[in-house]
Amino acid sequence: MPSVLSSTPTRRSLLAAGGAFGALASAGCVRQARNIAGRDRPEQLSLDVKTIPGDADPFGLATANRLVEALKSVGVAAQLTPLEPEEFYRQVLINHNFDIYVGQFPEQFEFDPDALYPLLHSKFDTEPGWQNPFGFTNLECNDLLESQRTQTGGRRRETVRDLQAHVARTGPFVPIALIDQLTAVRTDRFDGWDPVWPTAPLGLLGLERVADTADTLRLSSTDQRITVNRNPIAAEFRRHGAIIGLLYDPLTRRDGDELIPWLAESVDWERSDDGVEAIVRVRPDLSWHDGTAITAEDIAFTYRFLTDTSLGNAEDPIPTPKFRGRSSLVSEVVVESDSTATISFEDVSREIAPIALTVPLLPEHIWTEKTGPATIAGIEVNSETTEAVVWNNPEPVGSGPLQFESATDGERAAFELFEDYFLVDGRDTEIPEPYASGPAFDRLEIQLAGTDSSTIEIVSIGDADATLSTLGPGVIERINDESALNLITSQSHAFYHLGFNTRRAPLGNPHFRRTVAQLIDKDALVEDVTDGFGEPIASPLAGTEWLAPSLEWDGRDPTVPFFDDGSGELNVTMAREQFTEHGFQYNDEDELVVRNR
Amino acid sequence: MGLLSVLTEVAIFIVSACLVASIAFIGPARLLELRSEAIPRLLDSKRLIAVLLVVLVTNGLIRDATQNLSWVFGWNVTPLIRQIEGGVVIYIQSFATPLLTAYFSYIYVFGYAFLLIFPFLAYLSLSDQTHFRSLVLAYTLNYGLGLLCYLLFIAYGPRNSFGPGLVESLLFDTYPQFQFLTRSVNVPTNVFPSLHTSLSATVALLAFHTRREYPIWLWVSTVLAVSVFISTMYLGIHWLLDVLAGLVLAVVSVEGARRYVKTGSFIGRSSTDSDESAEVRS
Numbered sequence: 001m002p003s004v005l006s007s008t009p010t011r012r013s014l015l016a017a018g019g020a021f022g023a024l025a026s027a028g029c030v031r032q033a034r035n036i037a038g039r040d041r042p043e044q045l046s047l048d049v050k051t052i053p054g055d056a057d058p059f060g061l062a063t064a065n066r067l068v069e070a071l072k073s074v075g076v077a078a079q080l081t082p083l084e085p086e087e088f089y090r091q092v093l094i095n096h097n098f099d100i101y102v103g104q105f106p107e108q109f110e111f112d113p114d115a116l117y118p119l120l121h122s123k124f125d126t127e128p129g130w131q132n133p134f135g136f137t138n139l140e141c142n143d144l145l146e147s148q149r150t151q152t153g154g155r156r157r158e159t160v161r162d163l164q165a166h167v168a169r170t171g172p173f174v175p176i177a178l179i180d181q182l183t184a185v186r187t188d189r190f191d192g193w194d195p196v197w198p199t200a201p202l203g204l205l206g207l208e209r210v211a212d213t214a215d216t217l218r219l220s221s222t223d224q225r226i227t228v229n230r231n232p233i234a235a236e237f238r239r240h241g242a243i244i245g246l247l248y249d250p251l252t253r254r255d256g257d258e259l260i261p262w263l264a265e266s267v268d269w270e271r272s273d274d275g276v277e278a279i280v281r282v283r284p285d286l287s288w289h290d291g292t293a294i295t296a297e298d299i300a301f302t303y304r305f306l307t308d309t310s311l312g313n314a315e316d317p318i319p320t321p322k323f324r325g326r327s328s329l330v331s332e333v334v335v336e337s338d339s340t341a342t343i344s345f346e347d348v349s350r351e352i353a354p355i356a357l358t359v360p361l362l363p364e365h366i367w368t369e370k371t372g373p374a375t376i377a378g379i380e381v382n383s384e385t386t387e388a389v390v391w392n393n394p395e396p397v398g399s400g401p402l403q404f405e406s407a408t409d410g411e412r413a414a415f416e417l418f419e420d421y422f423l424v425d426g427r428d429t430e431i432p433e434p435y436a437s438g439p440a441f442d443r444l445e446i447q448l449a450g451t452d453s454s455t456i457e458i459v460s461i462g463d464a465d466a467t468l469s470t471l472g473p474g475v476i477e478r479i480n481d482e483s484a485l486n487l488i489t490s491q492s493h494a495f496y497h498l499g500f501n502t503r504r505a506p507l508g509n510p511h512f513r514r515t516v517a518q519l520i521d522k523d524a525l526v527e528d529v530t531d532g533f534g535e536p537i538a539s540p541l542a543g544t545e546w547l548a549p550s551l552e553w554d555g556r557d558p559t560v561p562f563f564d565d566g567s568g569e570l571n572v573t574m575a576r577e578q579f580t581e582h583g584f585q586y587n588d589e590d591e592l593v594v595r596n597r
Numbered sequence: 598m599g600l601l602s603v604l605t606e607v608a609i610f611i612v613s614a615c616l617v618a619s620i621a622f623i624g625p626a627r628l629l630e631l632r633s634e635a636i637p638r639l640l641d642s643k644r645l646i647a648v649l650l651v652v653l654v655t656n657g658l659i660r661d662a663t664q665n666l667s668w669v670f671g672w673n674v675t676p677l678i679r680q681i682e683g684g685v686v687i688y689i690q691s692f693a694t695p696l697l698t699a700y701f702s703y704i705y706v707f708g709y710a711f712l713l714i715f716p717f718l719a720y721l722s723l724s725d726q727t728h729f730r731s732l733v734l735a736y737t738l739n740y741g742l743g744l745l746c747y748l749l750f751i752a753y754g755p756r757n758s759f760g761p762g763l764v765e766s767l768l769f770d771t772y773p774q775f776q777f778l779t780r781s782v783n784v785p786t787n788v789f790p791s792l793h794t795s796l797s798a799t800v801a802l803l804a805f806h807t808r809r810e811y812p813i814w815l816w817v818s819t820v821l822a823v824s825v826f827i828s829t830m831y832l833g834i835h836w837l838l839d840v841l842a843g844l845v846l847a848v849v850s851v852e853g854a855r856r857y858v859k860t861g862s863f864i865g866r867s868s869t870d871s872d873e874s875a876e877v878r879s
Contacts, residue, residue: 053758054761054766055756055757055766055785058760058761061759061760061761062762062763065759065763079680080675080676080679080758081676082675082753082757083673084786087668409661410661448780449776449777450769450776450779450780450785451773453766453769454599454774454776454777456773457773457774461599472761474765474770475770528762529762
């Protein structure tokens with residue numbers, strides 16, 4: 001940046017002048033020289049935009065590119081840094097090392113508004129994972145998040161509306177769009193693909209076998225993370241959790257609006273003094289993949305472990321980077337017997353509490369071994385991290401219908417049917433069809449490819465039955481052209497958004513963030529890049545029944561409308577004026593300048 | 598198997614292309630001589646060949662490890678490269694037509710493979726084996742130095758930096774099956790420098806030094822090499838800077854290799870004089 005380079009010699013020459021004339025000049029003159037030289041010159045604001053490269057996320061990259069170009073045109077030195085998914089999430093979610101990121105919310109399936117609790121509550125500021133990566137601190141927001149937990153029905157709805165309006169106004173992140181999840185499937189071996197969620201855990205469990213010879217369900221993916229890491233609590237390695245959801249069963253599974261008791265045989269709810277209690281009875285004779293019996297102790301352990309992976313050994317609790325919102329609902333778990341546990345919820349309403357039971361159950365005997373500090377070659381490097389959080393979990397021991405078989409880093413991963421699974425061992429359950437008879441396949445294999453078009457090629461030549469990872473809109477034509485391929489579009493709830501690191505000036509300034517939000521033409525972006533398979537949004541709850549009516553999209557963003565010059569292009573003058581209005585300055589070269597960055 | 602069928606296609610093409618090129622460029626006399634001479638000549642260069650194989654195998658084995666190391670220690674130069682060169686690749690792609698895309702895609706996969714393999718045959722057929730040794734060593738240097746750069750620099754290509762609407766991933770969108778092949782030999786962050794460029798340029802540079810033996814090959818290899826340079830950018834895989842760095846790497850590798858083969862040292866006396874005389878002799 002030219003201003004940086006020029007500022008140093010200027011200051012130096014001034015000081016030199018001050019020194020040379022010091023002997024002759026009056027004290028007043030020197031004082032003035034010091035006054036001038038001692039002031040920091042403002043420098044052009046530079047911002048780095050992080051995102052996942054186009055092979056893995058075409059829409060995110062397109063969004064980031066438009067943002068960078070818009071920022072440049074309003075005088076910000078913006079640059080784009082593509083990072084592979086694992087690295088992206090590590091830098092953004094774990095290290096909080098970013099200015100702005102473009103990413104997707106991890107909950108692909110319809111989520112409860114309480115998912116915003118860990119995302120925005122200031123108490124999660126320092127925690128790694130999808131816990132307030134923005135470093136957002138706002139008392140009003142905290143109040144709204146806490147109230148909605150205790151409320152039910154219409155009052156909660158009201159609070160959630162206020163919360164959305166508040167988030168839209170203060171803008172720690174900018175919701176951009178909901179992009180349909182596209183899946184290419186073929187139906188000659190397996191059919192009954194869920195029209196809504198073909199590759200969700202329940203979608204895969206509901207498949208039926210068409211060809212008698214088909215024993216392996218084969219999926220193609222661009223996302224290599226499941227081949228290197230199968231740790232359910234590692235936020236940077238998990239996407240939407242489809243495979244992990246088949247390896248690790250929860251107590252209850254969410255199926256649309258319903259919660260199906262899964263590992264739990266029954267859940268009875270009771271009112272308590274300051275909240276509610278769930279009396280959970282696990283199904284009899286359940287075992288982990290290694291044969292150890294599943295007991296109520298594992299329930300108690302799971303919630304204790306999710307809130308502190310060091311189990312009290314570290315100075316401060318080290319919570320898991322995932323499932324944090326749900327684990328923070330639970331206040332206590334009491335083991336009543338081998339099969340029964342009472343889970344207590346403080347200041348949480350009966351309406352929200354059940355979602356806490358959808359976390360994966362973790363085996364105590366495996367994870368208690370992993371509570372020590374993380375080490376590299378035996379040397380402790382970071383006392384704020386436990387082994388559990390960074391463990392690759394190469395051979396996961398879960399309780400789900402699939403167990404780990406084998407994997408090759410970056411190439412493939414295979415899972416096989418767990419023979420002792422309660423849906424396949426012949427017992428009667430109340431689990432509804434089409435899940436009641438367990439998976440229709442004996443193995444599940446994931447095959448890696450480099451780009452979305454090659455994942456489709458793998459399905460098209462008959463080497464896989466469906467695609468698992470994100471497909472860009474560029475491949476739709478190809479899917480429609482191939483008669484063997486069917487396209488399933490699902491409305492994803494994993495909203496795309498810009499995240500601001502509010503810890504870094506001037507991103508802590510809501511006016512700045514709002515003005516940046518107005519640089520993006522969400523409508524044009526969605527139309528140009530997604531071919532109609534998406535919609536621009538103004539609230540993270542768009543696409544759910546919780547959306548605040550005031551934040552419905554009606555051709556433009558109701559809170560932060562695009563600076564339109566009338567022809568669909570960015571009105572640069574208007575944008576610059578708004579920056580100036582909010583106290584930002586431009587130098588002679590039309591660069592937006594800041595001090596003390 | 599997607600990969601297997603692509604591999605078969607490439608293999609069939611290379612064998613046939615080498616057959617035709619051998620007859621056209623090497624000529625029956627040298628080929629007849631090669632029948633008896635091939636083995637002793639290969640044995641003469643066995644140390645250099647072994648080193649190349651070791652580098653290639655190591656490259657394959659440690660690719661994942663270096664990739665991980667690179668993310669820890671490497672310098673992500675993608676934004677810098679993009680800042681320096683801007684939209685060169687966008688400009689190049691603005692000329693895209695289906696015919697050009699087909700040409701450059703096949704050049705990138707088939708043309709490149711042929712360009713790399715044929716010189717082995719060509720130079721093994723010469724009675725003066727210095728060129729063969731230079732070739733083997735130059736390839737080794739390309740891979741070795743290239744790997745070092747990949748460890749130091751993380752860079753995504755234009756298609757992964759600009760993305761849809763700006764730079765299209767022409768090769769993989771048009772011929773997704775080629776992805777099975779490139780994926781198994783490369784990772785998307787290893788673009789600086791372009792090894793496609795450096796190895797093709799290496800072949801063309803060596804062809805220049807052997808223009809007396811193979812005058813037409815000089816022209817054929819130059820046309821192919823230049824096509825490969827352009828294809829890497831046209832297809833959205835490499836930046837212009839990757840290509841330029843690839844050219845530098847090629848010059849360094851070829852000069853280094855030729856010096857070493859002649860003088861036994863990489864930084865020995867300039868080989869220009871002995872170069873001329875060697876060529877006159879042969």
